[in-house]
Amino acid sequence: MTTRAVEPWILEPLVKFVKEAGARLVLLMTPAGQVLAQHGFSRAVDVMAAAALGAAIMASTDEIARQLGQPPFAGLNHQGERHGIFLAAVPTGRGRLVALIVYDLAASSLGLVQLFFEQLAADLQAASPKDSVPKQVLAADFERELSDSLNTLFGR
Amino acid sequence: MTTASAEYGRVLDLVTRVHGVRGAMLVAGDDGLVVAEQLMEGIKGPAVAALAASLATRLRRALEAAGVGAGQFWHLQAEQGALLVVTAASGVLVVAVAEPDVNVGLVRLELLRAAEAVG
Numbered sequence: 001m002t003t004r005a006v007e008p009w010i011l012e013p014l015v016k017f018v019k020e021a022g023a024r025l026v027l028l029m030t031p032a033g034q035v036l037a038q039h040g041f042s043r044a045v046d047v048m049a050a051a052a053l054g055a056a057i058m059a060s061t062d063e064i065a066r067q068l069g070q071p072p073f074a075g076l077n078h079q080g081e082r083h084g085i086f087l088a089a090v091p092t093g094r095g096r097l098v099a100l101i102v103y104d105l106a107a108s109s110l111g112l113v114q115l116f117f118e119q120l121a122a123d124l125q126a127a128s129p130k131d132s133v134p135k136q137v138l139a140a141d142f143e144r145e146l147s148d149s150l151n152t153l154f155g156r
Numbered sequence: 157m158t159t160a161s162a163e164y165g166r167v168l169d170l171v172t173r174v175h176g177v178r179g180a181m182l183v184a185g186d187d188g189l190v191v192a193e194q195l196m197e198g199i200k201g202p203a204v205a206a207l208a209a210s211l212a213t214r215l216r217r218a219l220e221a222a223g224v225g226a227g228q229f230w231h232l233q234a235e236q237g238a239l240l241v242v243t244a245a246s247g248v249l250v251v252a253v254a255e256p257d258v259n260v261g262l263v264r265l266e267l268l269r270a271a272e273a274v275g
Contacts, residue, residue: 079187105186108210109186109187109188109206109209109210109213110187110188110189111183111184111187111188111189111202111205111206111209111210112188112206112207112209112210114189114202114206115188115202115203115206115207
């Protein structure tokens, strides 16, 4: 399974997290669904679908929190028969990122994922460039940006 | 009528009253989350719970592969302390963190009692 990142500072913390938490699939993206790193995906179409769905879930829970008059939820876990999904935000120097983690219940657990996610968040915070402003993707550039990102994420 | 948390507190008391025990926890065996805890300061409960549950799962598989049946009790001795774990029938782990020179037999007995009470 390969781990790839569009921005190099993400790679080392992510590789460490995947190894320690036993995560099967990981996406790190902006709240808008722009993918910055991935682990375990073999098809670009799966990355795009997962990113869109993850960002949408995050936006929905943020809105629920807003309507309840409280800060955004720290994380969301959804457990199935064989796999679990953990979705949470990570504050970094590049702004708020969203992590979508799929773990195999036979190889990992929510406790392990939560434990090492805290470390991932701290590592990403420490590694992220502090003085940079997140690049805005304009509609005109969207397709090219997406294509470039997917090429990087799949080593093309 | 006692609440579940009061009952869990009473169960953990069985373990923590043993001299040399620095803390006890009930941990959900499947997901490694803390159900109840009585820990001295400085012990990272969620970390111990997640890692103990992960270890318990692997030990269970090793024992199954060896054809020796389900594990009942395990004890890890370290330089500065010990970790002792019993699995309850429901899959909940009863975990004790203890001093290195704790009376292991007594802790084991109380862990088994606690596991029986948890069910």
